[in-house]
Amino acid sequence: LNAGFANYTYNQNKKLHRFLTKNAFLNLGHPFQPFILGQKNLAPRLSVLLDIPLVIFGENEAEYGNAIEDNEKPTRDSKYYSAEVSIKDLVLGGVSAQELIDKHQFKLSDLEAYFPTSPYEIEKTGMEVHYLGYYVKWHPQDVYYYSVENTDFMPNDHRTEGSFSKYSSLDDKIDWLHYHTTTIKFGIGRATYDSAQEIRNGDITREEGVALIKRFDGEFPQQYIKDCCEYMDITLQEYHDAIEKFRSPHLWDKVNGIWQLKKPIWKEKI
Structure with a gap:
């Protein structure tokens, strides 16, 4: 503004x-x-x-x-x-x-x-x-630097949950839920999107991207989950119950009570 x-x-x-x-x-x-x-x-x-x-x-x-x-x-x-x-x-x-x-x-x-x-x-x-x-x-990183230098844009002062970046997709607290639901439905989350783009732009290697996905993708959006549940007028348990309806069975297995991807990218051979 x-x-x-x-x-x-x-x-x-x-x-x-x-x-x-x-x-x-x-x-x-x-x-x-x-x-x-x-x-x-x-x-x-x-x-x-x-x-x-x-x-x-x-x-x-x-x-x-x-x-x-x-x-x-x-x-x-x-x-x-x-x-x-x-x-x-x-x-x-x-x-x-x-x-x-x-x-x-x-x-x-x-x-x-x-x-x-x-x-x-x-x-x-x-x-x-x-x-x-x-x-x-x-080039997202160049656009980020330009925005910081020429506008009032400010990145997070910490890593964004579900990824490794500090500046991407910070429009709304619902962003965090959006990427979490994307992970549940499609098996890919915020770290996958960020890594794929940085690999294409030559900022990181594929091996680095896969390691980042393994470490951060699908991380629960703890920072804003309370705010988002209050905004939607639901309890945290209702959130968990609702989201399980959309978990894709062809992508996920429950192993020892924990949901795991059947074919995570870090186990794929290229």
Whole structure:
């Protein structure tokens, strides 16, 4: 905010966002869904309202596992933020938008920040979403140093749980739960994402990355678990009970009462 640019700041209905986060976790094992939907959909929606035809995001999601061919073009496919759908077809956090309005008394205007923008409005404005990472070499460590030197960005003063970094994905306390649920569902966590990117960028070797994954991946998010449970209005036991519903049986075995990956990367032969 102190970098020398005028800006619009949007504050969502906090009661709604809290409700959606809880239900996204309990119903989908995905507590970060409301945050991501707002993050991806709000900027295109504002661009249409303000008649601004260009929206710029940072790096392409292909950096984190989306189709690698997405990196071959500068724009985000409009299917990620634009659709012509009825409110009866929209579901947030596993709850239909119609139910959110009729049963839970939320307003349509509060929900719209999470909705895709109409293709007609996109076409009328001529709006496109571009990735800065297509035009500027996207090296996370370099971006981190630039941010520290030119903005008010501050890293953690300690290692982030589940990984070895201090600056990646610190947007929200729910980030910690997001990566923990990702580990449960897919067998890969924050250290896997961070290591894979640093290996590709030549910052560490594959052997170093595998060692970091073995040491830190899947670490329980102890630092913020109490805050997150209070935010979602659930107990810690309810958190554990809910998350086990999403543990993928083809990825995990319970050995002497402890869940272990069936095929961890450090046991893979290359």
